[in-house]
Amino acid sequence: MSFTNRQLLLKTRPEGLVSRDNFELREQPTPELQDGQALVRVLYLSMDPTNRVWMSDVPQYMPPVAIGEVMRGIGIGRVVASEAKHYAVGDLVQGLVGWQDYALLDEGKTGYWAKLPPKPPVALPTLLGACGFSGITAHYGLTEIAPVQPGETLVVSAAAGSVGSIAGQIGKLRGARVVGIAGGAEKCRHLIDDLGFDAAVDYKADDFKQQLAAATPDGVHVNFENVGGPVMRAVLSRMVNGGRVALCGLIANYASGGKPSDDYSVIIVKRLTVRGFLAFDYKDQQGAVQDLVGWVVSGKIKAGETVADGLENAPTVLNRLFDGSHTGKLVLRVSDED
Ligand SMILES: NC(=O)c1ccc[n+]([C@@H]2O[C@H](COP(=O)([O-])OP(=O)(O)OC[C@H]3O[C@@H](n4cnc5c(N)ncnc54)[C@H](OP(=O)(O)O)[C@@H]3O)[C@@H](O)[C@H]2O)c1
Known part of the structure; x- marks a missing residue:
């Protein structure tokens, strides 16, 4: 059985925000399956800041997506x-499906694919967010990278986003006083009224x-840092001596090529420990997912998603990570899903 597969191929590397013109939309029939292969109909794509990094020919933790290649995506x-x-x-499966209607699953490359339970305990988009990679990242950052203690002040940037909203709520569960940084009054209200942060900036x-x-x-x-640039600089200036930074992301840089800070002397003066990390390295991902699902199902943590539609819109939808919409x-x- 063959299906028509629409695929988004990287045509040119974006400068700044992503444009539809950076991609070619190609239609071609799905290939005949070989032994060990399965064909996966893509239901949801995770829109991640790292997609934007993968489009750039800069040093990074995976090779950049090559020109002419199907855009990489979870x-x-x-x-x-x-x-x-x-x-x-x-x-149901989760993995590096790519920006296309159908993905080829190869049993030999098991590292990239995970089978999901037939009846997941939470909605599928939540498995990409609070109970997926975003939640795992927040869990790792606050339990292993910079474990926050009861009574301490935790500041989370991009706090109304996917990783940040979970990091802040985990901070509350761990007994910290949690301050979120977000763009605009409505997001700040959301952090306090809906997610239980102590303060928002x-x-x-x-x-x-x-x-x-x-x-x-x-x-x-x-400091659970997602942004970099002037936001991170302002937070570092408020750190106590011996403070710890879980350096999760620097989204202010990804589309602008900016530098996180011109002045690192504050790290010396305040004897800070700044630790970068990648959630891929977290050894106890299953344990983290169990915690996260438990917290979401019991209502201790609120999961939220913004769901947009249409494969062809992927390039412009991705930009919403950068304009905060x-x-x-x-x-x-x-x-x-059916
Ligand atoms: N280390 C890891 O393993 C790992 C894994 C996943 C994600 N990350 C990182 O975690 C961060 C958040 O990722 P996410 O998927 O959860 O995205 P997200 O927070 O849902 O979306 C990004 C948010 O960043 C804010 N933002 C964008 N540009 C900004 C700027 N120039 N200055 C200040 N804020 C800006 C926007 O919020 P506002 O409306 O508030 O501006 C936007 O909503 C990213 O840096 C990402 O690379 C790291």
């Missing part, structure tokens, strides 16, 4: 045909630094 899909021993038609406001100082009267013990996990629905 997603969830359903097996629609199978010649693989361990995958049957109907199975609008980095787009003229008095950002004064707001941050007022929200951190005892200084900052732990989403809350929680940004997900693209490629096809209906």
